[in-house]
Amino acid sequence: MSDASPLIDEREAEFGDYFALLKPRVMSLVVFTAAVGLFVAPVPVHPVIAFASILFIAIGAGASGALNMWWDADIDAVMTRTQSRPVPSGRITGAAAKQLGIWLSVIAVVMLWLTANALAGALLAFTIFFYAVVYSMWLKRSTPQNIVIGGAAGAFPPMIGWAVATGNISVDSVLMFGLIFVWTPPHFWALALFMNDDYTKAGVPMLPVTHGTTVTRKQIMIYALLLAPVALGISFTSIGGPVYFAISLVLNAAFLRGAWHVLHRSDAAAFADKFSVERKFFRLSLYFLFLHFGGLLIEAALRATSLDMASWPQWV
Amino acid sequence: MATMGVNMAIRNDHELHKRRVKSNLLLGLVLGGFVTLVFAITMVKLKDGQLMEAFNHTLRNSLLEKSK
Numbered sequence: 001m002s003d004a005s006p007l008i009d010e011r012e013a014e015f016g017d018y019f020a021l022l023k024p025r026v027m028s029l030v031v032f033t034a035a036v037g038l039f040v041a042p043v044p045v046h047p048v049i050a051f052a053s054i055l056f057i058a059i060g061a062g063a064s065g066a067l068n069m070w071w072d073a074d075i076d077a078v079m080t081r082t083q084s085r086p087v088p089s090g091r092i093t094g095a096a097a098k099q100l101g102i103w104l105s106v107i108a109v110v111m112l113w114l115t116a117n118a119l120a121g122a123l124l125a126f127t128i129f130f131y132a133v134v135y136s137m138w139l140k141r142s143t144p145q146n147i148v149i150g151g152a153a154g155a156f157p158p159m160i161g162w163a164v165a166t167g168n169i170s171v172d173s174v175l176m177f178g179l180i181f182v183w184t185p186p187h188f189w190a191l192a193l194f195m196n197d198d199y200t201k202a203g204v205p206m207l208p209v210t211h212g213t214t215v216t217r218k219q220i221m222i223y224a225l226l227l228a229p230v231a232l233g234i235s236f237t238s239i240g241g242p243v244y245f246a247i248s249l250v251l252n253a254a255f256l257r258g259a260w261h262v263l264h265r266s267d268a269a270a271f272a273d274k275f276s277v278e279r280k281f282f283r284l285s286l287y288f289l290f291l292h293f294g295g296l297l298i299e300a301a302l303r304a305t306s307l308d309m310a311s312w313p314q315w316v
Numbered sequence: 317m318a319t320m321g322v323n324m325a326i327r328n329d330h331e332l333h334k335r336r337v338k339s340n341l342l343l344g345l346v347l348g349g350f351v352t353l354v355f356a357i358t359m360v361k362l363k364d365g366q367l368m369e370a371f372n373h374t375l376r377n378s379l380l381e382k383s384k
Contacts, residue, residue, distance in 0.1 A: 014344040015333060048360045052353055115357050 013096075017086040021069055021097055022062025022104075029289075030061040030157045036293040037176055039159025040239045040300040046164045053116045053164040057157060060108035062126045064153070065131035066101035067152045072095045072140070078202040080136055080193065101132070116164040123163055127156040144207045151184030152177075158293070171316045172239045176296075183289055186223040186259065189216050190282040193262075194275035213270075217263045220281075224259035228252045236315040244295035251288050258284050274288060 034057045038050055045053075069076065070086050076084045077088035086092040105128050111123025135150030155177045162173035192199060192206040193216060199206040208260040231252055235245035265277055302308045 012332065012335070015339040046360050046364070048356050052357050112381070 011088065011091055013091045013188045017091045018100065020086050021066040022059075022064075023065030023069075023091065026065055026154075027058050027062050028206055029154075031058045032290070033180065034058070034161040036155040036297050037158030037173060038165050040172075041162050041165035041294050043165045050164070051217045052090055053112060053120065054161070056108045056112040056115060057100075057124060057160050057164075060112070060128055061157070062129040063104035064131040066097050066104065067128075068136045068186060068248055070101060071099040071132070071136045072287060073097075075141075075202045075204060079198040081102050083197060095207045105132075112160075112164075114125060117167045117168070120160055120163040120165055123156060124297060127153055127160065130156070138153075142203060142205070144205050144210045145186045146205070151181050152187075154184060155180035172234075175230065175234045176239075179227075179234065179292060180289065182227045182230050182287065183222060186220045186227070186255075187282065187285040187289075189220050189223075190262065190278050192216065193270070193278045194282075213267055218263065219282060221259045221263045224256050228256065234292075234296070235313055236313055238316075239299060240314075241299040241302065241312050243302065244292075244299050247291055247295040251291055254284060255288055274294065 007126070030165055035054050038045060038054065071087060073087040073094050074087075076082035082088065087094055087097050105125075107127045109121050112124050115232075126180050131150070131153035135146065135153055139146040139150050158176040158180070159169065159173045163169065189207055192208050193213060196206075196208045196213070201207050207219060231248050232245070234240045235248060237244075258277075260283050261277050270278060299308065300310070
């Protein structure tokens with residue numbers, strides 16, 4: 001036991017390490033999109049119920065993050081970007097991360113069901129299952145389509161928010177799902193282009209690893225083209241309007257332009273300037289999503305204050 | 317315990333203990349917050365007039381009114 005004291009003096013797991021297991025940065029995006037889904041719904045929600053529901057959705061997302069960190073600890077240990085996470089760095093054991101993930105999942109789902117309604121709880125349970133089991137355990141290591149299908153997990157939060165308010169699924173909420181779902185592949189493939197070495201080292205079959213960068217650049221362009229009609233289409237639903245339309249028009253033009261530049265780059269040029277175009281496109285994709293949902297929030301505020309345009313066409 | 321001299325007394329101000337106290341306090345705050353939140357949700361639901369009773373082997377008038 002003579003070496004017990006130096007071991008114990010090493011960084012023992014702290015509160016912050018357990019919080020890091022919940023992937024707070026992913027959680028912040030979930031909180032934002034779920035909140036927008038909830039606030040743009042045509043049914044008013046009591047502030048306490050709204051706050052609690054968004055919190056439980058965030059905890060559910062965090063729980064699936066912890067389960068992912070338990071399952072992927074071996075990958076995280078190899079990749080530079082994730083080496084310092086609590087499990088690969090040894091501050092928290094994999095078993096502890098798994099327990100935290102399971103119990104927070106149970107608490108989040110049951111509490112959301114009791115606070116809001118059964119549909120919201122069921123959607124959250126499905127989201128956690130989809131991220132932790134379908135994406136992390138089945139898809140991530142087996143197919144380059146991993147993030148295409150797995151993207152559904154990240155796309156559910158606005159639908160859950162909408163379900164909290166309305167107890168229902170509708171065209172509007174499905175389109176919000178579609179916006180994130182189609183946005184996910186180009187977003188992650190841009191990242192994969194300049195993180196290629198990391199994914200190769202870890203043996204994760206990302207598209208640039210399995211099919212090369214040329215195919216990846218083409219796929220980014222294809223998904224950017226698919227994304228535009230979904231994003232613009234939301235303008236003509238009950239949650240859209242002229243402000244959202246204007247924002248979406250500008251963002252999609254910029255996104256398509258960015259994808260075009262990424263498409264017409266050679267690997268030599270990309271290496272030479274350290275993937276500056278790809279990094280710029282990745283940053284743009286973050287603004288793209290944030291501002292689209294921001295636009296929906298503005299439309300909701302305009303409707304609430306009766307400043308919306310009555311003659312704006314609504315297709316569904 | 318009798319062998320424990322002055323030098324072996326547990327030092328409460330050891331850095332490790334300070335960090336543990338901090339972690340425990342934060343966990344306490346989280347649990348306290350959770351209790352407060354559940355209380356607030358309950359109050360809101362009761363104020364909104366939700367019926368907090370369900371079928372329990374006897375039909376009651378209040379349940380019949382709810383089903384109307």
